[in-house]
Amino acid sequence: MVQPFREAGLPEPMDDSDGEHTRYSGEIGVVRKTYPDLWRVDIEPQDGGLIHKAQVYGDTLPEVHIDVERPSYVEYWCRGGNLQDIWCSAIPWRRLKGPESATEPEKRLYHKHLKIQRVGDLTIRITQDGKKIYLYDAESNDYCLYDQDARAFHVIGPHVFWGTDDKNRVELHTETSDDRVRVVIPKALIGRTAVASTDGISYTADQLLHLVSTLVVKATAGQEIDLIAPLIKLTADQVVVDPVNIKLGSNSASEQIILGNLFMALFNSLINIFNNHVHTGVASGAGTTGIPTVPATFMDGTHLSDVAHVSKSGA
Numbered sequence: 001m002v003q004p005f006r007e008a009g010l011p012e013p014m015d016d017s018d019g020e021h022t023r024y025s026g027e028i029g030v031v032r033k034t035y036p037d038l039w040r041v042d043i044e045p046q047d048g049g050l051i052h053k054a055q056v057y058g059d060t061l062p063e064v065h066i067d068v069e070r071p072s073y074v075e076y077w078c079r080g081g082n083l084q085d086i087w088c089s090a091i092p093w094r095r096l097k098g099p100e101s102a103t104e105p106e107k108r109l110y111h112k113h114l115k116i117q118r119v120g121d122l123t124i125r126i127t128q129d130g131k132k133i134y135l136y137d138a139e140s141n142d143y144c145l146y147d148q149d150a151r152a153f154h155v156i157g158p159h160v161f162w163g164t165d166d167k168n169r170v171e172l173h174t175e176t177s178d179d180r181v182r183v184v185i186p187k188a189l190i191g192r193t194a195v196a197s198t199d200g201i202s203y204t205a206d207q208l209l210h211l212v213s214t215l216v217v218k219a220t221a222g223q224e225i226d227l228i229a230p231l232i233k234l235t236a237d238q239v240v241v242d243p244v245n246i247k248l249g250s251n252s253a254s255e256q257i258i259l260g261n262l263f264m265a266l267f268n269s270l271i272n273i274f275n276n277h278v279h280t281g282v283a284s285g286a287g288t289t290g291i292p293t294v295p296a297t298f299m300d301g302t303h304l305s306d307v308a309h310v311s312k313s314g315a
């Protein structure tokens, strides 16, 4: 008998009309027990009986079969025709649902995919158009998808980590009472060029936080903006301080500052009065009056602020 697809040189199969050479060959059964440390499973063949500790071929250890809820089929065969050396391989699609379950989520339907493998509550699949791969699609509804047309990764889950778990990383935490993004990194550069202190935001841990713009840097708050440092320096062509209330020195400062121009006019008018005043009802002569019997008090340091100082020209 001519055997199609057999390679040249292989012996012709022996006639086995009595069945004495017949061995398991590509039979199907379900998994009844697993031995992860041996990478073996017990199989209940469709024809009945039980095969103990069949070696599992491949990188997926089948799960224990549960009717309807978790089907776990394997194909098994006798390696080299040896009854004592039974191997098996999972049949992944039997773990999934078919066209009759069209209302099920796509991750549970084998006929919607080019590749699909389900282990536990995780499914790995490539969609039928061959454009999307779900690196995992979990029953928790978390998934990681690469979409080739959009050239986009979707990493969906309430907690996402990029980097390393214990060192530099970016974390996203959602669906918590304290949702947040954490960037754990010694240096961060954000901007059009992302070159330190050139544009955008330059950050170096414990050293520098630099906001750079050629036009506007804004900080807007409804209540308070705090700048806290041993030295705060404003360098500008013009500084406009435009609030309703300015307090220099402390929040309880109460001394009002003199309006310089008005005070100058007032002071000069007093000088004019002094310079031009005359006394009437007195006789001219060589004598002089005494100084005022109650002297005026000099201005001294108690009238000057210890906090606020100004310079004439900025030099």
Ligand SMILES: [Fe+2]
Pocket: 277, 279
């Ligand atoms: Fe006088």
